[in-house]
Amino acid sequence: MNNRTCVICKKKAQTISLCRFVLLDEEIVFDLKHKIHSYGYYFCKDSFDCLNRLPKWATKKKKLRYIKSDFEGNNDNGS
Numbered sequence: 493m494n495n496r497t498c499v500i501c502k503k504k505a506q507t508i509s510l511c512r513f514v515l516l517d518e519e520i521v522f523d524l525k526h527k528i529h530s531y532g533y534y535f536c537k538d539s540f541d542c543l544n545r546l547p548k549w550a551t552k553k554k555k556l557r558y559i560k561s562d563f564e565g566n567n568d569n570g571s
């Protein structure tokens with residue numbers, strides 16, 4: 493069983509009914525051949541709703557990451 497969870501609707505499904513994508517820089521890259529060695533996310537391949545909500549999700553995700561790295565930078569005592 494190769495089940496993954498859709499990041500949008502949180503539904504569990506087999507990888508063949510999901511689409512893999514990665515976040516590279518500011519872009520959503522669809523990893524159709526499962527070849528990109530980066531952390532992969534999944535969403536429902538057949539759902540327009542999940543696809544439409546993807547950009548918003550990615551923006552939110554990026555913001556979280558940005559805040560985190562900013563916080564780490566503040567721990568630096570190099571003044």
Ligand SMILES: [Zn+2]
Pocket residue numbers: 498499500501502503535536539542
């Ligand atoms: Zn979904």
